[in-house]
Amino acid sequence: MSETTPAAAALTTRTDDTRLVVCPAGAWTLAATLPASPAALHAPEPAGVTRIAFDCTGLTAWDSRFVVFVRELEERCAAAGVALERDDLPQGVRRLLELADAAPERAAESPGGHERAFLREVGLQVIAFVRSAGELIEFTGAAAVAFGRLLRGRARFRVLDMLRIMQDVGAEALPIVSLISILVGLILAYIGSLQLSQFGADEYVANLVAIAMAREMAAMMTGIIMAGRTGAAFAAQLGTMTANEEIDALRTAAIPPMEFLVLPRLLALVLMLPLLTVYANLMGIVGGAVVGLLLLDIEPLQYLVQTRGAVDLGDFATGLIKAAAYGVIVAVSGCLRGMQCGRSAAAVGAATTSAVVTGIVFIVVCSATLTVVYQVLGI
Amino acid sequence: MRGAGNDEDDAAVSVRGLSVGYGKHVVQRDLDFDIARGSIFVIMGPSGCGKSTVLRALIGLLEPLAGEVLFGAENFWDASPEQQDHLRRRFGVMYQGGALWSSMTVAENVGLPLSEHTSLDAATIRRLAELKLALVGLKGFEDFYPAEISGGMNKRVGVARALALDPAVVFFDEPSAGLDPLSSRRLDDTLLALRDGLGCTMVLVTHELDSIFAIADDAILLDPQAGTLIAQGNPRELREHSTDARVRRFLLRGAA
Numbered sequence: 142m143s144e145t146t147p148a149a150a151a152l153t154t155r156t157d158d159t160r161l162v163v164c165p166a167g168a169w170t171l172a173a174t175l176p177a178s179p180a181a182l183h184a185p186e187p188a189g190v191t192r193i194a195f196d197c198t199g200l201t202a203w204d205s206r207f208v209v210f211v212r213e214l215e216e217r218c219a220a221a222g223v224a225l226e227r228d229d230l231p232q233g234v235r236r237l238l239e240l241a242d243a244a245p246e247r248a249a250e251s252p253g254g255h256e257r258a259f260l261r262e263v264g265l266q267v268i269a270f271v272r273s274a275g276e277l278i279e280f281t282g283a284a285a286v287a288f289g290r291l292l293r294g295r296a297r298f299r300v301l302d303m304l305r306i307m308q309d310v311g312a313e314a315l316p317i318v319s320l321i322s323i324l325v326g327l328i329l330a331y332i333g334s335l336q337l338s339q340f341g342a343d344e345y346v347a348n349l350v351a352i353a354m355a356r357e358m359a360a361m362m363t364g365i366i367m368a369g370r371t372g373a374a375f376a377a378q379l380g381t382m383t384a385n386e387e388i389d390a391l392r393t394a395a396i397p398p399m400e401f402l403v404l405p406r407l408l409a410l411v412l413m414l415p416l417l418t419v420y421a422n423l424m425g426i427v428g429g430a431v432v433g434l435l436l437l438d439i440e441p442l443q444y445l446v447q448t449r450g451a452v453d454l455g456d457f458a459t460g461l462i463k464a465a466a467y468g469v470i471v472a473v474s475g476c477l478r479g480m481q482c483g484r485s486a487a488a489v490g491a492a493t494t495s496a497v498v499t500g501i502v503f504i505v506v507c508s509a510t511l512t513v514v515y516q517v518l519g520i
Numbered sequence: 521m522r523g524a525g526n527d528e529d530d531a532a533v534s535v536r537g538l539s540v541g542y543g544k545h546v547v548q549r550d551l552d553f554d555i556a557r558g559s560i561f562v563i564m565g566p567s568g569c570g571k572s573t574v575l576r577a578l579i580g581l582l583e584p585l586a587g588e589v590l591f592g593a594e595n596f597w598d599a600s601p602e603q604q605d606h607l608r609r610r611f612g613v614m615y616q617g618g619a620l621w622s623s624m625t626v627a628e629n630v631g632l633p634l635s636e637h638t639s640l641d642a643a644t645i646r647r648l649a650e651l652k653l654a655l656v657g658l659k660g661f662e663d664f665y666p667a668e669i670s671g672g673m674n675k676r677v678g679v680a681r682a683l684a685l686d687p688a689v690v691f692f693d694e695p696s697a698g699l700d701p702l703s704s705r706r707l708d709d710t711l712l713a714l715r716d717g718l719g720c721t722m723v724l725v726t727h728e729l730d731s732i733f734a735i736a737d738d739a740i741l742l743d744p745q746a747g748t749l750i751a752q753g754n755p756r757e758l759r760e761h762s763t764d765a766r767v768r769r770f771l772l773r774g775a776a
Contacts, residue, residue, distance in 0.1 A: 170686075171686060204686035209651050213647065237713075239713075241655050485666060487623040
């Protein structure tokens with residue numbers, strides 16, 4: 142820490158009858174290079190030494206580096222049954238050693254092991270996944286109960302909050318939804334045209350894009366965008382509120398956080414995600430049309446007629462039902478992880494990650510389930 | 521013996537004509553004081569008087585509106601960014617709630633300044649972190665995360681981290697705030713022992729009178745109305761001998 146370069150640290154020993162006198166010299170500081178310990182220090186016992194003393198007359202500067210050295214020596218001495226005399230150490234060193242020796246207020250228990258065996262880890266992950274599915278369902282149920290209270294006009298609910306959240310999750314997400322949907326439409330049309338043109342069925346690109354967007358892709362892509370954009374935001378927001386005890390403050394003020402915080406977010410997403418999906422459908426079809434018109438030389442009117450022939454309102458409805466379900470999933474996973482958050486910055490980060498992962502996993506699970514259900518029902 | 525230099529009688533920190541505030545709003549103006557090497561110095565004052573703002577100017581977080589903060593002969597606020605970083609390594613700061621990095625264990629928190637600013641090997645750093653934690657009574661807690669220990673322990677780890685580089689000056693923001701009287705007393709004893717052992721200068725921002733009378737060598741009292749310091753000296757003597765009614769009122773809990 143001193144700016145002037147101090148004398149290099151040195152260490153010598155001399156034997157004084159049955160006493161080994163350790164003579165550190167120079168500057169023993171964080172910046173210093175410490176000398177290797179003399180052999181006599183490594184094996185004091187065989188040499189017939191019963192006590193170790195210090196002679197610090199040559200020591201010009203010291204800091205905690207020196208204290209660490211003395212403590213290590215002391216531990217080795219204790220193990221070898223050799224006594225160590227502190228008397229000739231500098232006053233400050235003695236004071237620090239006493240302070241460090243003072244009994245801790247209670248013995249620390251192991252912090253529950255941060256390293257785990259592989260099998261155990263797999264098992265824990267599986268249990269965690271099952272538990273997280275259960276939590277998600279439970280939380281959705283609690284949200285449904287809160288919604289019931291809202292319908293009966295008994296929930297503590299601020300409409301203004303919901304409108305602000307709707308703006309945030311809806312209108313402000315339009316640019317990213319546009320970009321992704323147009324690109325998805327483009328890619329579908331391009332990949333489709335590579336195959337369909339082999340059969341001279343170029344105009345069926347319009348059918349492919351329209352059906353894929355309407356039934357599946359628009360809702361799925363919007364859901365995943367929302368999981369990353371809004372689910373993460375909800376988790377971070379509620380997680381920070383949990384860390385700051387704001388959620389506890391709501392509870393003790395007899396304001397259920399479920400009604401006050403979760404419900405507006407849930408309703409906003411359930412309303413806005415289908416609307417964004419309608420918009421994503423349009424954008425996806427526009428993206429497909431770009432490929433159709435520019436690359437495949439399909440007439441605009443023909444593309445439009447082909448598209449209208451391929452999908453009806455029922456197809457769009459299946460997509461929108463999925464979108465509403467994704468809205469519930471994204472809002473619930475975001476809010477749930479936020480409210481389960483621990484009380485630290487790292488925990489907020491973990492909650493956000495977990496919200497996005499949970500959201501996307503359950504969007505995919507839900508999409509598969511609903512597709513099977515549609516199949517069975519023949520819609 | 522420690523930190524042997526030729527400027528033994530100099531102040532560790534000198535403040536000259538310091539005015540702090542935000543934008544046009546001046547919180548404290550024209551502060552002049554010296555913090556003697558090896559002393560425990562307290563910046564005291566009622567809540568809202570701007571003592572934390574003054575501290576932020578001292579530790580290089582808030583550029584003052586005017587004035588100088590001198591470490592030895594160097595003015596922190598005139599120094600180049602490299603010099604400022606160099607000066608920063610010469611002081612440690614303990615924040616009110618500990619401000620531990622929550623993604624690291626307690627030992628990693630204490631060890632990070634060492635691994636960033638020294639060339640010591642990992643084993644030595646670990647040893648030094650263990651020593652610093654033992655000094656604040658937290659032996660055996662090295663591998664806990666900040667979230668796994670109590671708020672009081674977090675504060676003490678904050679002390680250990682502030683001491684990591686064996687700084688010449690250590691700043692403490694409200695060290696005993698939120699501690700029970702016994703823990704607060706123990707922290708005072710620890711600070712005294714650390715000062716005696718390490719020989720460092722300690723600067724505390726606090727309004728806990730018991731602590732102030734127990735450990736302070738020197739102090740300044742900031743007043744929100746006057747917007748500057750209204751008293752300077754040993755707080756026990758100020759309490760007995762000050763003729764200023766405001767000073768007596770503060771130091772005697774309004775019983776003047």
